[in-house]
Amino acid sequence: QVQLVESGGGLVQAGGSLRLSCAVSGGTFSRYAMGWFRQAPGKEREFVAAITRSGGTTYYADSVKGRFTISRDNAKNTVYLQMNSLKPEDTAVYYCATNRGTIGTTKGLYDYWGQGTQVTVSS
Numbered sequence: 001q002v003q004l005v006e007s008g009g010g011l012v013q014a015g016g017s018l019r020l021s022c023a024v025s026g027g028t029f030s031r032y033a034m035g036w037f038r039q040a041p042g043k044e045r046e047f048v049a050a051i052t053r054s055g056g057t058t059y060y061a062d063s064v065k066g067r068f069t070i071s072r073d074n075a076k077n078t079v080y081l082q083m084n085s086l087k088p089e090d091t092a093v094y095y096c097a098t099n100r101g102t103i104g105t106t107k108g109l110y111d112y113w114g115q116g117t118q119v120t121v122s123s
Contacts, residue, residue, distance in 0.1 A: 009117030022096030
C-alpha cells in the first residue's frame with residue numbers, strides 16, 4: 001500500500017520561507033506524477049503545484065506562481081515544496097498526493113494522499 005508522509009510545516013512570519021517534504025513508500029515513486037494541495041479552515045482543498053514523473057515539467061496555481069517551487073528526488077522517493085515570500089493567506093494544511101494517470105490540477109485525479117502538515121503564516 002502506498003503511504004505518503006509530509007513534514008516541514010510550522011509557524012513562520014510573513015515574508016519567510018518553509019520547505020515541505022513528502023516521503024512516499026510502498027509503491028514505485030517514479031511512476032507517479034505528484035501534486036501538492038492545501039486546505040484552509042472552512043475552504044475547499046485547492047491545487048498548489050504538480051510535477052511530472054521525470055520532474056521535467058511543473059505546474060502552479062496562479063496564487064503561488066513565482067513564490068513556490070515543486071521538485072522531486074526519485075532516488076529518495078521524495079517530493080518537495082519550497083515556499084518563499086509566504087503570506088498570511090498561505091496558511092493551510094498542505095497535502096501531497098500521487099497521480100498515476102494524467103497530471104492535472106483537479107484533486108479527483110490523485111489517488112493516494114498524505115495526512116497533511118500545518119503551515120501557519122503570521123502577519
